[in-house]
Amino acid sequence: MSGDPIITVTGLRNSFGEHVVHEDLDIDVRQGEILGVVGGSGSGKSVLLRSIIGLQRPDKGEIRIFGEQVDHTSAEQELDLRRRWGVLFQNGALFSTLTVAENVQVPLREFYKNIDEQLLSEIATFKIVMSGLPADTAPKYPSELSGGMRKRAALARALALDPTLLFLDEPTAGLDPIGAAAFDELILELRSTLDLTVFLITHDLDTLHAICDRVAVIADKKVIAIAPIAELLELDHPWIQEYFNGPRGRAAAIEKAA
Amino acid sequence: MSFEADFTEQDDAGEHILRFTGRLTVARLGNVPRRLEELSSPPGKADVSAVDRVDTVGAWLLHKLNRDHGATIIGASDDAQRLIKQVSIADDPAKTRPDADGPIARMLRGIGRGTLEAGSSLLGLLAFFGGLLIATGQVIANPRRFRLHALVERFESVGVSALGIIGLMSFLIGIVIAQQGAVQLRQFGAEIFTINLIGRITLRELGVLMTAIMVAGRSGSAFAAQIGSMKLAEEVDAMRTIGIPPMEALVLPRVLATTLLMPLLGFYASFIMIVGGGLLCWVGLDIPPTTYIQRLREVVPLTDLWVGLIKAPVFGFIIGLTGCFQGMQVQGNNEQVGLKTTAAVVQAIFLVIVLDAFFAVFFSSIGWG
Numbered sequence: 001m002s003g004d005p006i007i008t009v010t011g012l013r014n015s016f017g018e019h020v021v022h023e024d025l026d027i028d029v030r031q032g033e034i035l036g037v038v039g040g041s042g043s044g045k046s047v048l049l050r051s052i053i054g055l056q057r058p059d060k061g062e063i064r065i066f067g068e069q070v071d072h073t074s075a076e077q078e079l080d081l082r083r084r085w086g087v088l089f090q091n092g093a094l095f096s097t098l099t100v101a102e103n104v105q106v107p108l109r110e111f112y113k114n115i116d117e118q119l120l121s122e123i124a125t126f127k128i129v130m131s132g133l134p135a136d137t138a139p140k141y142p143s144e145l146s147g148g149m150r151k152r153a154a155l156a157r158a159l160a161l162d163p164t165l166l167f168l169d170e171p172t173a174g175l176d177p178i179g180a181a182a183f184d185e186l187i188l189e190l191r192s193t194l195d196l197t198v199f200l201i202t203h204d205l206d207t208l209h210a211i212c213d214r215v216a217v218i219a220d221k222k223v224i225a226i227a228p229i230a231e232l233l234e235l236d237h238p239w240i241q242e243y244f245n246g247p248r249g250r251a252a253a254i255e256k257a258a
Numbered sequence: 259m260s261f262e263a264d265f266t267e268q269d270d271a272g273e274h275i276l277r278f279t280g281r282l283t284v285a286r287l288g289n290v291p292r293r294l295e296e297l298s299s300p301p302g303k304a305d306v307s308a309v310d311r312v313d314t315v316g317a318w319l320l321h322k323l324n325r326d327h328g329a330t331i332i333g334a335s336d337d338a339q340r341l342i343k344q345v346s347i348a349d350d351p352a353k354t355r356p357d358a359d360g361p362i363a364r365m366l367r368g369i370g371r372g373t374l375e376a377g378s379s380l381l382g383l384l385a386f387f388g389g390l391l392i393a394t395g396q397v398i399a400n401p402r403r404f405r406l407h408a409l410v411e412r413f414e415s416v417g418v419s420a421l422g423i424i425g426l427m428s429f430l431i432g433i434v435i436a437q438q439g440a441v442q443l444r445q446f447g448a449e450i451f452t453i454n455l456i457g458r459i460t461l462r463e464l465g466v467l468m469t470a471i472m473v474a475g476r477s478g479s480a481f482a483a484q485i486g487s488m489k490l491a492e493e494v495d496a497m498r499t500i501g502i503p504p505m506e507a508l509v510l511p512r513v514l515a516t517t518l519l520m521p522l523l524g525f526y527a528s529f530i531m532i533v534g535g536g537l538l539c540w541v542g543l544d545i546p547p548t549t550y551i552q553r554l555r556e557v558v559p560l561t562d563l564w565v566g567l568i569k570a571p572v573f574g575f576i577i578g579l580t581g582c583f584q585g586m587q588v589q590g591n592n593e594q595v596g597l598k599t600t601a602a603v604v605q606a607i608f609l610v611i612v613l614d615a616f617f618a619v620f621f622s623s624i625g626w627g
Contacts, residue, residue: 083285096591096592096593097593099354099355099356101352101353101354101355102354102355105354108284111285112284112285112287114288114289115284115287115291116291116292119291119315121354122318122322122351123284123314123315123318124354125348125350125351125352125354126314126318126345126348126349126350127314127348128352129347129348129349129350130314130344130345130348134350135350135351135352136352138352138353138354139352139353139354139355139356139357140356142591143590143591159314161284162283162284162313162314162315192340193340193341193344194314194341195337
């Protein structure tokens with residue numbers, strides 16, 4: 001399942017003024033895997049995501065996606081890169097003045113001007129249904145949806161261009177356990193149908209156990225470990241032990257084993 | 259080799275076959291979807307063995323061939339078959355926009371909704387005014403609950419930081435009045451009356467009115483935006499649960515600040531306008547400052563100053579009240595903050611001008627003309 005790395009980050013350094021978030025950080029994401037990224041609050045998980053997708057300019061370091069160095073690309077190459085990945089932001093970031101279906105159509109309209117309206121609306125609808133929403137959500141506005149539905153609608157938009165790489169920022173945060181489990185299932189299912197590689201930031205221990213092939217732990221400004229979860233549990237780093245073997249971590253592991 | 263999707267039609271043993279080539283992906287579709295709509299005869303089979311990649315959109319087109327014409331898909335790879343299966347499960351046609359009304363119904367609905375909104379907004383403003391009076395009464399009965407710190411903070415943002423922009427605006431307006439007045443009055447050889455014009459119009463009307471417009475734009479809008487975003491972030495609800503009445507903590511200091519500061523700012527603006535006008539009289543009309551001041555004292559009655567100063571706190575009250583009221587009306591999404599901020603400014607300026615007209619009639623009928 002896991003193949004060549006499609007994202008490689010080496011020697012990344014990010015800072016805000018005096019505050020250094022990342023120092024000499026390395027991480028790689030392999031083709032076809034679901035990589036979970038964990039770390040304490042404020043450890044720079046979202047900053048790492050923003051650096052990779054080009055929203056935050058790092059001070060130092062090299063980021064390669066699909067073999068291309070991100071900050072050395074021409075505008076055209078960058079657009080080409082952007083249509084090969086989808087991003088699900090933490091709060092969905094749906095455009096509030098557009099309906100769900102129109103939100104899904106935005107990237108399609110932007111990149112492929114010659115698709116006719118009929119096909120556009122068909123595409124939007126099946127993407128929405130594939131993301132696990134009923135078809136009658138299509139003409140609704142984001143403010144009419146619940147938090148979980150909004151996440152799914154945002155996922156439908158992230159998948160609009162059939163990306164091969166999907167970035168998810170805390171997709172199950174704020175969902176009830178049933179909704180979160182269903183979302184995990186959905187990601188697994190989409191991964192196998194669409195052949196996705198997933199970069200997943202999460203605090204949800206259940207998600208980590210249920211769907212991640214490998215987990216990267218960010219602490220002390222760098223990735224201190226990146227391995228399948230079973231191997232992480234063997235390490236005796238105090239933070240990792242506390243994170244995975246604390247009361248909540250054990251509960252999630254038991255659930256997984258059961 | 260070209261990646262563009264393409265297909266050819268063939269008749270083979272009485273069966274119509276479509277043979278696809280290239281990549282059936284959204285990036286490479288070209289005119290294939292349109293041509294598929296305009297097929298000469300319904301296909302019995304679609305051969306995709308020569309296709310080297312299929313994505314969900316390609317799978318959707320194949321699924322439609324199967325759904326609409328009963329065509330069997332042959333030669334699909336495992337991946338493609340899985341995709342076609344997935345999109346066929348997801349086939350559930352739906353609208354992409356809510357149903358729209360016809361033009362007449364939409365117009366009627368717009369008028370009705372507009373009337374209701376205007377009415378409920380006025381009623382709401384009245385109720386809000388009542389709520390503010392009750393809060394004021396409670397604070398007067400229990401003066402310890404008065405938030406002096408919040409008030410002083412508003413004094414700074416509404417008053418002190420506005421001095422620069424209001425001063426500049428007033429200075430320029432003073433110059434413009436003097437210049438325009440002089441041009442017209444010169445035709446009658448009555449340039450000296452420019453001083454009457456400047457003195458009376460600035461103290462009675464323009465000083466306070468222009469300041470009110472500036473304060474509505476600067477502070478009324480800021481009130482609406484601040485309170486509106488606090489409402490969205492549930493800060494206002496948090497205050498209520500802790501036992502802090504928002505009327506008392508948020509609204510009263512703001513309304514009090516605009517009410518108390520408007521007379522000061524209005525007077526300041528009138529003064530600067532007179533200075534600006536005086537400068538133009540000196541430079542453009544050769545009227546020296548001493549003559550200018552002496553003439554001002556002769557022709558401008560003290561009642562003109564009172565007219566301005568009586569109106570100012572009323573205007574300030576209206577601006578503060580509408581700003582806070584619109585802020586408290588925000589609910590739902592971020593777009594509302596913008597809408598309500600705009601509404602606060604428009605409503606405040608509108609009410610100020612309407613009241614100004616009433617004041618003009620009132621003052622002239624009590625002989626302060």
